[in-house]
Amino acid sequence: MPDPHVVSNAVVALLFGGGVAAGVFVRRNRLWREAAGELWRRRPLALLVVALYVLLALADSVAWVGGVEEGADVVATHEPRSLVDRAFSRIAEPQASYSAPFAEAEFYAPYRPLAHPGRHPLGTDILGRDVLHLTVKGARVALLIGGLTSLIAIPLALLLGVSAGYFGGRIDDAVFFVMSTLASMPGLLLLIALIMVMGRSTLSVCIALGVTSWVGFSRIARGETLKLRELDYVQAARALGVSEPRLLVRHLLPNLMHLVIITFVLMFSGLVLSEAILSWLGIGVAGSWGQMIDQARDELSREPVIWWNIAAAGTALFGLLLAVNFVGDALRDTLDPRTLRERR
């Protein structure tokens, strides 16, 4: 098993390569290029905000060992640190002081004086960690949860939904039974149970979220497949002697892609929010904004009010979700064939 940071670097490289490939594909393909241009015209700001979050998450995923000041302890010198950690290296070390944003002195008397007075733009939390640093690091966790879970849920939903819609009969009955069973259970309870069974880790939270969230899209995929199956061009392809697997891959799936993209974006925000709720219940992912909010909520009752850590995490979460939702709406308007027709 390679080091986690090696895996994470590889994933970043893969994502980067994939992004470039997707960009080239979009530029070459007229339909997608027009859609991308339209999207940019509709929501430039939201796209930029999403891009910022993605960049922060990527920067926090590239990590390597070394570059720690002389005199640091042995663990620190061998611990890989990410690009973001390095950017915050001056103030990132926990310093056992509790300060307000841009404070010159510590907030509560028993703590030691600040090592970097005025350097914490968003103050520190009760453990003395820089809030801005934590907030920026939260982007990676949020995108990881949204991305990884979608990667689990959407293929699952597509596989089951499309085969149910296309083959019908027994398969349809079986898939529909599973979907109805899942839909009839309280989602949150199922989530908690799954996480308890699998143990608490980022992956198990993502799997649990994936298992509980595929049903909605699966229904959409099933319905759309039912519709597409009867369309003339599918019939025409059959009349030309196209085999069933090829028909599915070449003629059905590409026509579901706009739904996949829209669902991905809309599902994403729901997933990030779900994780925040799980963190509130104490079973979320370490380092997420949900967890920051959870840890900060007791501070709200202090006098004077400690508002900055909950505000930072909340704003970051809100900003991401709002931007993603705006992009999602614009995507739907751009890619939905019905609105497409109105535009032309």
Add this chain to the structure above:
Amino acid sequence: MSPVLEVQGLVTSFPGDGDRVPVVDGIDLRIGSGEVLALVGESGCGKSVAALSCLRLVPRPGRIEAGRIAVDGRDILPLSVPEMRRVRGHEVSMIFQEPMTSLNPVTRVGDQVVEAIRLHERVSRAAARARTLELFRRVGIPDPEERLDAFPHQLSGGLKQRVVIAMALAAVPKLLIADEPTTALDVTIQAQILQLLRDLQREYRMAVWLITHDLGIVNELADRVAVMYAGRIVEEGSRLDVLAGAAHPYTRGLLRSMPARATPGERLAEIPGVVPPPDEWPAGCRFATRCERAFEPCSSEVPGPTDLSGSHRAWCHAVARERGA
């Protein structure tokens, strides 16, 4: 020489309230090589289901109940799925009514034709593309090089139908089934597409099974005509026999209701009533309920064929009585 398509006693049924209802009820058809057969009838009389049956593509829950369908002398009903796939497109190809929806909207039209070629022949992508270009030229697509990389929404209805025809011809079928190929097009485009079909039919020496409700098209294209009503063939013969010497009251009614044949200033003739739905088809002659010449046996006995002249036949009690007497 065996006919390209021979259909005997084909019954295709769909489930109704309770029993299965035969939508196509025992039809016989024969299409010789290089022949154009027009199957004429109102909407809902089972024309399209009959055609889809011959490709074994009847949409579920429809089912072929009985009969024999032979393509080039080979019975296709017992064929396995992969064998059937080789028949489709390669021996029998079909073009559909709606060019707007007959092409995959997210794939370049050139690639769709290339796919159709490579389904039945082991040729390289480049060779298939060259053939596609040739086909595009042949079906009269202007600027074929550019159109290869166009998406369906960038083409007009007439161009799309030309692409659909190119696709259907990709594997050089022996029989082309054209299900109302011009219904969705403008009148001027209709004439062009019909001309194209006629030219291609001669050039490729291919049989065409034309399904239509437009007798004008029949007159322009068909060698032989079969008239279908409520799941059965009611009259069959050469184009001249049927169009000029129509015997069956239904065919006569259809001809009378053609605007081109009407006397100006007079109200256009019509056939009273509508085609009854399949589960309400009468027991005897199915046209009896709308027929002006109906008499006693029509409502209880299924009429048999009456030979009129050569291959001209009609299934009608009134015609039989006239001839027999």
